[in-house]
Amino acid sequence: MAHSRLRYSRSSVGLAILMAFVLSIVAFSPDLQVDAQGTNVTFKIGPGFTDVTPHQIVRTLSDRVFIFAAQAQYSSVLVGYWTTAAGLPSASSDFNGTATVTEPTDNIVSVDAVYDGGTMIHVLINTRSGAVKDYPFNTATNAFKTAISLTTDGGTISGDYIGTVGISGMFDKSGQLHVSHWTSSNRIVHQVYNYNSSNNTLSAVGGATTVDTAGHANHPALAVSPKDNSVTIAWVSEANLPTGTILARTRSAGGAWGAVETVSKSDAWTSTISGINIDQGPSLLIGGDGTKYISYIQDYDTTGAYGRVHFASSSVSGTWADSAVSIAGTNAQLVINGSTYTHDPALTINASGQLYNIGHGPMQTGVNTNMYTMQRNANGTWAVPSLFKIGSTVNDFDASASTKWSAVGFNRPNTYEFAFFRAPSGQYNSAELWYGRFGDNSSPATGLGAPVRNYYTTATPQLTWNRITWATGYQIEVAQTNLFGASVVFTNPNPYPSTTLSASPSLTDGIYYWHVRAKKLDGTWSNWSITEQFEVNAH
Missing domain, CATH: 2.60.40.10 (Immunoglobulins)
Known part of the structure; x- marks a missing residue:
């Protein structure tokens, strides 16, 4: 995720990840920017922070946008923001709906917004003392329902924690809620639920499954395949330190679990400074054809920095292709040894399978306060990162993005929408939540419209x-x-x-x-x- 206090906090080597419309001559004149299509939209919403593994932004069937977040580090307040009018928001004033609820047990570590495709968003949280809960939010009444406790055996943490992910969930196409969480014994557990909205209860479907087999696991990322309704969970494994590993495991639509799969071919970055692996994903999503995609960052390399962006994919069960992103182009600030660097690269995808990574720029070249997007080319290379939002030491976007994506209720699929945050003057305890959008402005009904960017x-x-x-x-x-x-x-x-x-x-x-x-x-x-x-x- 990216939080910049150098490695001992969140020194974000940013993803030099690109935005395919806005160019900036950050290297020479920070004021001069160019825009190849001009559809970037971004603005501040209110207090809150995001992370790369969960999906904290939802566009509902009513064509409104909802974003959920913890209000601040060391805060127990869960906040929801939403647009009251249908369509594409263009200013902070469009997010004129707000609701808060206070979690009584402890500060909120991470948040995931899990949409059922109708009127309910299940806002999953985990706290510093190990509580894991569901705060169902009714988008028809714009109100939180009473929290539902899932477990009190979640992972615990003291001190700084922004970027420590402990919860991930998603609805499958049969209407069941899948939840994966990090436990106090550093395991990854999966459970399926049925939700009864009339009495606001979750009923477990079968028993829980411990997904990892070696322990020392954290940062679960859960995704449902739009193609076959299978469920994949990826996580960070520290079982073989000093080498960190990204692992994954898939459950068929029938409920059978496959073997644990090794995703990362390079040493995945890990750290217990200022939280648990705060600059690491993984970011996981699954395309309409069933191909799985993961972004993560590499540990320190020959450049003397960590954060080199890796992209892994799997179209065949058990087989992952992984390599550092190869950039087709040059730029002194954004392209380093043919690749790029960040913390918490966030994947996003559209209806046709066009992928982007989102994240801040490389710390090595001093552009880690800027937010970038980076397009994947048809030949598997990546375009040079493009500026999305320029930052500074005061307006610090050395932070993580949370993208809109789900197997159910993925509305306006050709419009890339995400939430990210700003750390004013590097103060992560006062984080400000921002909305970002690029891509076409296709209608919510058809998903058709202007072609992809550039x-x-x-x-x-x-x-x-x-x-x-x-x-x-x-x-x-x-x-x-x-x-x-x-x-x-x-x-x-x-x-x-x-x-x-x-x-x-x-x-x-x-x-x-x-x-x-x-x-x-x-x-x-x-x-x-x-x-x-x-x-x-x-x-």
Whole structure:
């Protein structure tokens, strides 16, 4: 997750993860940003924090957004925020619904919002003293119901804990609630429940299963397959320290558990400083075709830093392919040895299976206060991370994202939505919850709409960038390689006064790269912005 106090707290080596519309020339001029499609939306909501393993944001069938979080570190207040109008929120004022409840046993460590596809969101929590509970929230009445205790044998922790994950859940397509939690004996336990809304009770279906076999396990991440209703749980194993491992195990729709599977091929980062593995996921989701995807971070490597982003996938039971992300492009601040670094990379996916990772930038290059997104290319490489939200030492986004995704009730599937948080001046005890969105604005009913980001069906795509107060004009270059030079196919020879320009003449189909620079009052030019990439398929 990312909390920055150096390793002894949450030194976030950020995911240099990218946003495919907003480019920033953070490396040279922090003010100059460009935007290839301009559909980034982000704003503050209120007090709270997020983590990468649970999914704390839900879009309901009524097309409203709900976000749940602990109000702060060392707080026992659970808070819910929601939009009262259907549609896409554009400002803090759109989240004008709020409810709180105080957990009587202890401070809340982690939160998961588990949507049943109808009117109920089961808000799962675990506390520092080991309580694991369900706070059902009725989206028709916008109110919490009485909490339901699941166990008092959850994992316990003292001191700082943001990023210590202890609970994960999801509904399957038959309407049963699956919950996985971390126990006081460092095991991972799974239990299935049926919920009776009329009397607000959960009934266990069969007995609980201890999923791990070696102990020393934490950070459970549970996902239901949209394809076959199977359940996969991934976790961090410390059974073979000093080598950390990401493990997983899958339960068939019929209830049979397979063997424990090794996901990570590299040493997964672990630490007990300021919590339990606070900068580690895993982030787990499953595509519509049943392929499982996991992101995690590697331990210290030859660069002297930890946080190298790894991406693992499995389309065949028991077999995982894992490697550090390979980035197709260069950038001095965001691409290090052909890859990138962060803490808590968060996976997100759309209806067509397009994957992104979300996270802050690499700490090694000083951009860990910024939030980025990173697109997975069709050939398995990843695009250069793109700026989503610029930060600073005061506005510190060295933090974790929690993405919208579920097997049931995955509404507006082509709009990527997530929650993340800001640590004002690095103060994680005063975290501020933020909403983020990118991708198309497809209708909730069909999931169809504009194509994925940076993909154009016009031969004259419109390029947009943010205005710089001191600029007298701008120059754009569009090229067929990221080296520019002789491969430039479009540029404006004279300074352009506006911040939007359509490429002309028409571009042929293919992949293009572009950047922008600003002209100063003294007639000199700024450095070029970070290079962005887009695809044209118009013919």
